[in-house]
Amino acid sequence: MSRHICGGSIISHRWVITASHCFRNSNSYKLQIVAGANSRSKYGEGVQYRSVQQVVLHENFNQTNYDNDVALLHLRHPLYFTKHVQPLCIMENEMDEKHLSFSSCYITGWGSSVLKGMLFNTLQEAEVDLIDTGICNQRSWYDGHVNDNMICAGFDKGGVDTCQGDSGGPLQCYSKDMERFYLYGVTSHGEDCALPKKPGIYTRASQYTVWLREAQARSVSPASVTDLPVFKLISALFFSAFMAMLM
Numbered sequence: 001m002s003r004h005i006c007g008g009s010i011i012s013h014r015w016v017i018t019a020s021h022c023f024r025n026s027n028s029y030k031l032q033i034v035a036g037a038n039s040r041s042k043y044g045e046g047v048q049y050r051s052v053q054q055v056v057l058h059e060n061f062n063q064t065n066y067d068n069d070v071a072l073l074h075l076r077h078p079l080y081f082t083k084h085v086q087p088l089c090i091m092e093n094e095m096d097e098k099h100l101s102f103s104s105c106y107i108t109g110w111g112s113s114v115l116k117g118m119l120f121n122t123l124q125e126a127e128v129d130l131i132d133t134g135i136c137n138q139r140s141w142y143d144g145h146v147n148d149n150m151i152c153a154g155f156d157k158g159g160v161d162t163c164q165g166d167s168g169g170p171l172q173c174y175s176k177d178m179e180r181f182y183l184y185g186v187t188s189h190g191e192d193c194a195l196p197k198k199p200g201i202y203t204r205a206s207q208y209t210v211w212l213r214e215a216q217a218r219s220v221s222p223a224s225v226t227d228l229p230v231f232k233l234i235s236a237l238f239f240s241a242f243m244a245m246l247m
Contacts, residue, residue, distance in 0.1 A: 007169025
């Protein structure tokens with residue numbers, strides 16, 4: 001028996017980035033990722049299953065305020081890149097947020113549409129706006145909670161948001177200049193779902209490029225560590241892998 005616990009984004013053949021808070025109670029379970037799936041109940045021929053060899057949580061993850069809510073999954077065997085299984089590009093630093101000329105951003109996942117609701121069977125996708133941290137930290141919004149390691153995305157009027165079950169999945173933005181999608185954020189937390197002035201809060205990916213490289217280097221031998229990949233335009237629909245807990 002298996003169940004969906006979180007989303008994630010492929011960043012190389014053997015690495016998936018997700019959220020640390022997904023794995024508070026995962027030590028006694030066998031984790032598996034499913035890549036290239038559009039439906040949770042009926043997998044197509046292109047779906048790939050991989051067991052997780054190691055979960056690398058950020059060493060400074062704070063369970064109280066969700067700071068540094070990022071994690072890496074080291075897969076036991078590599079993924080094969082196909083039309084429906086592709087990696088997201090990684091920004092080199094926070095300057096890329098401005099220089100890459102992002103034109104549109106998307107969230108994806110199987111999470112519910114309302115708090116404590118049922119998961120969707122089919123992968124959902126929605127376009128969202130990036131929201132300036134100064135606005136998001138206003139008293140009537142998140143009252144100073146959002147720090148430099150986080151980013152808000154959604155709408156001031158609410159209505160479109162990630163929710164329970166979407167954690168760890170991507171906030172991905174398209175660069176017209178590079179004609180590629182980049183990982184802008186990792187779905188982390190928020191207040192309820194899709195409320196006005198309470199957009200989703202995402203771990204800010206540009207702050208963790210160095211951590212990603214160092215975490216991979218610590219986990220595997222130097223000879224097997226490769227640079228984070230840079231790929232051309234890929235579909236916004238099939239980035240997410242979802243993890244199952246085999247029970």
